[in-house]
Each structure stands twice: as structure tokens, then as C-alpha cells.
Amino acid sequence: MTLVYILLGLAALLLIGAIVIYNSLVAKRQMVSNGWADIDVQLKRRADLIPSLIATVKGYAGHERQLFEEVVEKRNQAAKAGDEPRARGQAESELSRPIGKLFAVAEDYPDLKASENFRDLQRDLSDTENKIEMARRFYNGAVRELNTAVETFPGNVVAGPLGFEEAAYFEIETADRAMPGVDFGGQK
Structure with missing residues (x-):
């Protein structure tokens, strides 16, 4: 009889x-x-800021048509990339490159750099890039914890049969990395 209780106790545990x-x-x-x-x-x-940025730069540098078209094309591709982190990260990285070029164009137009609207957009985009980075860190930390729990014992015993899978990390090359550095008299 005590063996039954022991087995029931183990089953309950x-x-x-x-x-x-x-x-x-x-x-x-x-x-x-x-x-x-x-x-x-x-x-x-970030995607919502891009049309305003293009419109502002276009007013000063209208002959940069190919760059504007590239930004719009990459923005559309990023929007279509969906919610799979690897595909979305790749598409967003591709978008970051022409955005960086767009800011590089501003270097050639002092009136554009001095434009309050352009500075506001640049500040908003920089703020958004910082928020993307913070959100990415939070997400990747959560992915690391989930993946560790799914891969390690005893979680892996429960995870597999109940449909828990590893999640993909989100990597993106931000526009800040794509933007050229500015040299103020040889100081960095």
C-alpha cells in the first residue's frame, strides 16, 4: 500500500x-x-518618417532621383518582409544603407543641413534608431532565455512534445552605422 502512495506522490511531483x-x-x-x-x-x-525625410531632401537635392527611388524600394521591401526576424532584419539592414546615403547627401547642401525640418527629422530618426536598438536588445534577451529553456534539461523534455521551439534572433544594421562620420578638424 505504501508503494502505491510513493508512486502516486512521484507522479504528482x-x-x-x-x-x-x-x-x-x-x-x-x-x-x-x-x-x-x-x-x-x-x-x-521609422518607415513612417522616411517619406517626410525624402520630401525634405528632395526640395534641396532634386537631382538625387535614383537615391530617392532606392530608399522607397527598400522601404517597400522591408514592409513586405513580414514577421520572420531573419528576413525582416535583412530587409531593414538593406533599408539602412540608402538612408545613410541620404544623410550623406545632406552634407553637400548647407541650406538643407540648416533646415529646421531636416534637423527635426534627423533627430527623430536617430531617436527611433535608438529605440529599435533597445527593443532589439530586449527581444534578443528574451529569445536567449527561451532558447536556453527549450534546449536544456528538464525543459527540453516538456518543450518538444508541447510544440515549443527555438526563436530566431533579430539582427539589423542600423542607419547610424550606415551614416558617414563627421570630422571636426581632425578630432573624433
Whole structure:
């Protein structure tokens, strides 16, 4: 009779352990989803700033038509990339390059650099890039925790059969990295 109680006790402990692990995995998956939502909001904000930026630069540098078309094309590709982190990261990185070129064009137009509208857009875009970076760090931290829980024992025993999978990290080359540096008399 005591053997039955011992077996029932072990079964109850295993069930409670599985429930705790399952709930932990669900919480980690929700953190990944939350992190991705934050990234998506900031990427959409950046995409919304681009038409204003193009319109402002176009007023001063209308002959840069090819660059404007490239920015619009890359923006559209980024919008179509979807929610898969690797594909979206690649598309957003491709968008960062012509945005950097757009700011480089501003260096050739002192009136444009002095434009309050351009400075506001540049500041907004820089702020958005910083927010993307913070959201990316949060997301990648949540992905790391989920992936660790899915790969390690005893989580891997519960994760596989219940459909928990590793998530992909989000890597993006930001526009700040694509923008040229400015040299103020040889000082960096």
C-alpha cells in the first residue's frame, strides 16, 4: 500500500514539475512575442518618417532621383518582409544603407543641413534608431532565455512534445552605422 502512495506522490511531483516548466516556457514565449511587437512598432515608426525625410531632401537635392527611388524600394521591401526576424532584419539592414546615403547627401547642401525640418527629422530618426536598438536588445534577451529553456534539461523534455521551439534572433544594421562620420578638424 505504501508503494502505491510513493508512486502516486512521484507522479504528482512529476506532474507539478511539468506544469511549472510549461508555465515558464509560456511566459518566456510571451516575452519574445512582446519584444517582437516593440521592434515592429519602432520599425513602422521609422518607415513612417522616411517619406517626410525624402520630401525634405528632395526640395534641396532634386537631382538625387535614383537615391530617392532606392530608399522607397527598400522601404517597400522591408514592409513586405513580414514577421520572420531573419528576413525582416535583412530587409531593414538593406533599408539602412540608402538612408545613410541620404544623410550623406545632406552634407553637400548647407541650406538643407540648416533646415529646421531636416534637423527635426534627423533627430527623430536617430531617436527611433535608438529605440529599435533597445527593443532589439530586449527581444534578443528574451529569445536567449527561451532558447536556453527549450534546449536544456528538464525543459527540453516538456518543450518538444508541447510544440515549443527555438526563436530566431533579430539582427539589423542600423542607419547610424550606415551614416558617414563627421570630422571636426581632425578630432573624433
